[in-house]
Amino acid sequence: MPRDTTPGGGRGRARQEGPATLAVVAQRAGVSPQTVSNALNSPELLAPRTLERVRRAIEELDYRPHQAARSLRSRSSRLIGYGVQPTPDGVSGPVMERFLHAFSDSAHRAGYRILLFAAPGDADDETDTYAELLRERSVDAFVLSNTHRGDRRPDWLRRRGIPFVAFGRPWSNREAGDWVDVDGAHGTAAAVGHLVALGHRKIAFLGWPRGSGVGDDRAQGWREAMRRHGLSARGLRASSRDDVEAAREAVGPHLTAGVTAVVAASDTLALGCYRALRDTGRTPGRDVAVVGFDDSSAAALLTPSLTSLRQPLTEVGQVCTRLLLARIKDPRGTPEHVLLTPELIVRESTDSTAAPS
Amino acid sequence: MPRDTTPGGGRGRARQEGPATLAVVAQRAGVSPQTVSNALNSPELLAPRTLERVRRAIEELDYRPHQAARSLRSRSSRLIGYGVQPTPDGVSGPVMERFLHAFSDSAHRAGYRILLFAAPGDADDETDTYAELLRERSVDAFVLSNTHRGDRRPDWLRRRGIPFVAFGRPWSNREAGDWVDVDGAHGTAAAVGHLVALGHRKIAFLGWPRGSGVGDDRAQGWREAMRRHGLSARGLRASSRDDVEAAREAVGPHLTAGVTAVVAASDTLALGCYRALRDTGRTPGRDVAVVGFDDSSAAALLTPSLTSLRQPLTEVGQVCTRLLLARIKDPRGTPEHVLLTPELIVRESTDSTAAPS
DNA sequence: CGTACGGGCGAGAGCGCTCCCGCGCCCCCG
DNA sequence: CGGGGGCGCGGGAGCGCTCTCGCCCGTACG
Numbered sequence: 226m227p228r229d230t231t232p233g234g235g236r237g238r239a240r241q242e243g244p245a246t247l248a249v250v251a252q253r254a255g256v257s258p259q260t261v262s263n264a265l266n267s268p269e270l271l272a273p274r275t276l277e278r279v280r281r282a283i284e285e286l287d288y289r290p291h292q293a294a295r296s297l298r299s300r301s302s303r304l305i306g307y308g309v310q311p312t313p314d315g316v317s318g319p320v321m322e323r324f325l326h327a328f329s330d331s332a333h334r335a336g337y338r339i340l341l342f343a344a345p346g347d348a349d350d351e352t353d354t355y356a357e358l359l360r361e362r363s364v365d366a367f368v369l370s371n372t373h374r375g376d377r378r379p380d381w382l383r384r385r386g387i388p389f390v391a392f393g394r395p396w397s398n399r400e401a402g403d404w405v406d407v408d409g410a411h412g413t414a415a416a417v418g419h420l421v422a423l424g425h426r427k428i429a430f431l432g433w434p435r436g437s438g439v440g441d442d443r444a445q446g447w448r449e450a451m452r453r454h455g456l457s458a459r460g461l462r463a464s465s466r467d468d469v470e471a472a473r474e475a476v477g478p479h480l481t482a483g484v485t486a487v488v489a490a491s492d493t494l495a496l497g498c499y500r501a502l503r504d505t506g507r508t509p510g511r512d513v514a515v516v517g518f519d520d521s522s523a524a525a526l527l528t529p530s531l532t533s534l535r536q537p538l539t540e541v542g543q544v545c546t547r548l549l550l551a552r553i554k555d556p557r558g559t560p561e562h563v564l565l566t567p568e569l570i571v572r573e574s575t576d577s578t579a580a581p582s
Numbered sequence: 583m584p585r586d587t588t589p590g591g592g593r594g595r596a597r598q599e600g601p602a603t604l605a606v607v608a609q610r611a612g613v614s615p616q617t618v619s620n621a622l623n624s625p626e627l628l629a630p631r632t633l634e635r636v637r638r639a640i641e642e643l644d645y646r647p648h649q650a651a652r653s654l655r656s657r658s659s660r661l662i663g664y665g666v667q668p669t670p671d672g673v674s675g676p677v678m679e680r681f682l683h684a685f686s687d688s689a690h691r692a693g694y695r696i697l698l699f700a701a702p703g704d705a706d707d708e709t710d711t712y713a714e715l716l717r718e719r720s721v722d723a724f725v726l727s728n729t730h731r732g733d734r735r736p737d738w739l740r741r742r743g744i745p746f747v748a749f750g751r752p753w754s755n756r757e758a759g760d761w762v763d764v765d766g767a768h769g770t771a772a773a774v775g776h777l778v779a780l781g782h783r784k785i786a787f788l789g790w791p792r793g794s795g796v797g798d799d800r801a802q803g804w805r806e807a808m809r810r811h812g813l814s815a816r817g818l819r820a821s822s823r824d825d826v827e828a829a830r831e832a833v834g835p836h837l838t839a840g841v842t843a844v845v846a847a848s849d850t851l852a853l854g855c856y857r858a859l860r861d862t863g864r865t866p867g868r869d870v871a872v873v874g875f876d877d878s879s880a881a882a883l884l885t886p887s888l889t890s891l892r893q894p895l896t897e898v899g900q901v902c903t904r905l906l907l908a909r910i911k912d913p914r915g916t917p918e919h920v921l922l923t924p925e926l927i928v929r930e931s932t933d934s935t936a937a938p939s
Numbered sequence: 940c941g942t943a944c945g946g947g948c949g950a951g952a953g954c955g956c957t958c959c960c961g962c963g964c965c966c967c968c969g
Numbered sequence: 970c971g972g973g974g975g976c977g978c979g980g981g982a983g984c985g986c987t988c989t990c991g992c993c994c995g996t997a998c999g
Contacts, residue, residue, distance in 0.1 A: 244717050246985060257949045262987060272947065289717040293659060294985035296650040297954050307698070309683045322678050326666045330700035338720065339698035341664070343687035360601050360646040363695065469883055496883045503885065523880035526826055526853045528860065603955060614979045619957060629977065651955035654984050 245286040254282035265290060296362075303337050305549065306364035308344025308354065310371050320519070320538065321370075324392065327542025328368065335550055340364050352381045359387065366549055368392060372404075374438055388552040390545050394562075396438030403548040405541050405563045409439060409490075409518070410446030412534040412567040416488045416516040417450035419532075419569055425486040425514060429461040429479045431472060431498060432490040443490045443518065465494060472497020473504070480505065485513055486575070492517035492524050495531055495574075510574040520570050529573030537565050602643040611639035622647060653719075660694050662906065663721035665701025665711065667728050677876070677895065678727075681749065684899025685725065692907055697721050709738045716744065723906055725749060729761075731795055745909040747902050751919075753795030760905040762898050762920045766796060766847075766875070767803030769891040769924040773845045773873040774807035776889075776926055782843040782871060786818040786836045788829060788855060789847040800847045800875065822851060829854020830861070837862065842870060843932070849874035849881050852888055852931075867931040877927050886930030894922050 251258045256279060263270050264279040271279070282288075296302045307325070329339045340363060345354060355378065358364050366388040369378055372395050379401045382389045391404040413430070420428050430447040433440035444462065451458040461484065465475035472494040476487065480501055489495035495517035499509045509515045510529040517524055520535035544563050551558065608615045613636060620627050621636040628636070639645075653659045664682070686696045697720060702711060712735065715721050723745040726735055729752050736758040739746045748761040770787070777785050787804040790797035801819065808815040818841065822832035829851040833844065837858055846852035852874030856866045866872045867886040874881055877892035901920050908915065 244719075247987095248985080258985090259949060259987080260947090263948085266987080270947075275947080287717070289714065291654070291985050292718045292720045293650045293653040294954095295987075297648070297654050297956085298985080298987045300954075302650060304697075309679065309686060311683050322666065325698060326668050326700055329666060329698050333700060340661075341682060341686050341696035341698045343683055343690060357646065360644070361649045362601075363649050493883065500885055521879060523878075523883050526850065526880050527884070528853075528857055604957095605955080615955090616957080616979060617977090620978085623957080627977075632977080648955050651984090652957075654986085655955080655957040657957095657984075 244291075245288045247288070247290065250279070250282050250286055250288050253286065254279045300362075301365050302363055304340045304364045305332060305337050306340050306342060306355070306358050306367045307370070308342050308367075310344055320536070323538040324370075324542050327539040328545050329542075331543045331546040332549075335546060337365075337546075337549075351377055355382070359385075366390075366553055368545055368549070372396070374436070386556050388549060388556055390548045390552065392541060392545060394438060400560065403552055403560045403562065405544045405548065405565065407536045407541065407567050408446075408564045409443040409567070410449070411564075412518065412569070413443045413446035413488050413490075414450035414453075415567075415569050416532075416534065417447055417454065419571065419575065420486045420488070420514055420516070421454050421456075423486075423514065423575065426456055427461065427484045428456065428486045428488060429463060429476070429484045430458070430488050430490075431463045431465065431476050431479075431494045433467060433494075434464045440490050447488050465497065467491055467493050469493055469496045469500065473500040477501045477504065480507075480513065486515070487513065488516045490518055492519050492521040492531060492533055495533070496523070496527070499527065510576050514575040516569075516575060518567075524570070525572070527574075529576070532572045532575040533570055534567040535570050536567050540565055601648075602645045604645070604647065607636070607639050607643055607645050610643065611636045657719075658722050659720055661697045661721045662689060662694050663697050663699060663712070663715050663724045664727070665699050665724075667701055677893070680895040681727075681899050684896040685902050686899075688900045688903040689906075692903060694722075694903075694906075696725075708734055712739070716742075723747075723910055725902055725906070729753070731793070743913050745906060745913055747905045747909065749898060749902060751795060757917065760909055760917045760919065762901045762905065762922065764893045764898065764924050765803075765921045766800040766924070767806070768921075769875065769926070770800045770803035770845050770847075771807035771810075772924075772926050773889075773891065774804055774811065776928065776932065777843045777845070777871055777873070778811050778813070780843075780871065780932065783813060784818065784841045785813065785843045785845060786820065786833070786841040787815070787845050787847075788820045788822065788833050788836075788851045790824060790851075791821045797847050804845050822854065824848055824850050826850055826853045826857065830857040834858045834861065837864075837870065843872070844870065845873045847875055849876050849878040849888060849890055852890070853880070853884070856884065856888075867933050871932040873926075873932060875924075881927070882929070884931075886933070889929045889932040890927050891924040892927050893924050897922055 247258050247261050251261045254261065256275060260271065260275065261279055264276055268276055292303070325339070332339060342354060342358065345351065355367065367382060369389060369391040370393060372379070372391050372393040374396045376395060376397065379389070379391060379395045379398070383402050389402060391402060392406070394404050394406045395401050417428055428451065430444055432444045435441060448458050461479065463475045463479050465472040476498050487498050489498060495515050498515045502509050502513055507513060515531065517531045517533035520533040524531040524533040544565070548561055548563070551561065604615050604618050608618045611618065613632060617628065617632065618636055621633055625633055649660070682696070689696060699711060699715065702708060712724065724739060726746060726748040727750060729736070729748050729750040731753045733752060733754065736746070736748060736752045736755070740759050746759060748759060749763070751761050751763045752758050774785055785808065787801055789801045792798060805815050818836065820832045820836050822829040833855050844855050846855060852872050855872045859866050859870055864870060872888065874888045874890035877890040881888040881890040901922070905918055905920065908918065
């Protein structure tokens, strides 16, 4: 059987004219280009012997299919769009980093990669950038993060039949599309359970003003856990925007009213508690227990270090990939919703040696 | 002049068969496809009247070129690869987020987008992922971050003629390729200047063990600034790995030796100072001034809030784009190196009302 | 021995764009 | 008035892959 008669083919080829093409591989394996394509995309169609021959040729030539060509012909870019927000400042920290690593890793295993774009900050022309990427055929699907109340993106995408997964429940319309989220209510409830086990009875909640989906969810977890443990939540809830000084002022009055523990909706708010406690000469962890949320980088650094709820970002990334693949395969299928449980990282601020007064 | 004779063309087309193609635009404008292509890629070649006609047709049809087709033909993906690290834990914080937003934004203006991939954690097969992306023709260039001593990537890429920019000096071989970095020495020197202006004379430096490029750079800035101000640096340098407890132990002895201020190589180390000070009943900012580095999210949250050096990440992102475009245009050109200045964010830990003893 | 069937592989076309090259026109000069 | 040069535009091909379709051959069956 003749070999090595192709232009650029043969074992003499090395680095003379760019990477091998599918045609070169075909020649070397003694099959047609179509068969090589099948070996890559539908190996089950080939006879085992043929498949093996093709695979060896691919390996010998160190061949990888040209993504642009594949994507032009197959009408699918195998790219998933992710918009980076301009960072609303605060303790959001390495959330994105850990999530993106897990997500891009699992997506890669499934043959997809991530296209990063700068998401516009203002909600006005929120969908413009998404539209452009779609018309360019640059992406097949999207991952949304930082979903907020009144977010138009889920409906907009759904109406167009574009596959997407949201990291964060779409608070306006929970049924609109697939999502993965971390169960904030479960987290704050776990915090309450932990504190109750330490002997605390008057456990306050320091949250954000009502109206934010995430914040109300976390508040509700606290409230229900209190009820479940037979404790009253009455008058134990304080609210403040996500700012240390604002939180300090908001929580002050509660701390003078005999509260022995505080569950906060964020590490920033927990920090406000620290300050408010010190204002009255008390020490967090020893006099009053404090629990934060998000396990930001600051949590471990504080004095005393802050007990906080850590989001399972690696798992979130993997689930995103799974849901997205299912939706790409069947764009009209029933949406799936996954709620993951945050992990309570216990540190000095709820040290068990400090019994409540 | 005949119009509307093309398949799918004409003003009746709407959402029947996907977005318009270049051919449809050409028909509508009454020109050849090539002319439309020129209107997009080399508008200066067209007569103003023609250009205007084509532009209107493009707008009316809301046309965007198909990226895969463009990239197949022109042999350039217009994508820049960026590898996300698995996050080495610590206070790295929202560095990546702010940088990536600025970078993807400025890259987009130049017609490029970012392809995100999971960079392997171990340095062993560090370049494998990069090689794969190149063989697939998925990217035209790379941005490297987290460059470290003995990093093989710069040389590897340079040898192959692949355009890249490093965020962070390649400490092994400073001439190998373009880079942007933040001038750590300038930052610590500025911190010293600030402290001297407040009346401090015995200013210690708390850094990492010698051998890391970043750390040695920051140490040197402190040392030279001390000399410039006519102060002795002798015996004022402590070292510790980037861990709060380790730093606390390392800096303890110096604090008992009459030091009135400490410049730390990271916010984590500065935190260690806070703890060490409290061990001896002193208060950071009042008794001893402390300056951190990186302005992590924790800095503003601490009590007292921590003066720290903030990296100009938005600018870093923009410079990355600029250098990368220059290198893509002229792959063999002379490498450019840009050093940006960090900004000293003054907070309570160096409050000027607290005069040194 | 002829027809039906199906698994395994190949031939040809075309995805949408940009490359190379050449045609036609107008202006200028001989 | 004829020939050469430049500017503006178009024709044709092809980037590397995967689509559709159908051929071939081996087995089963009338």
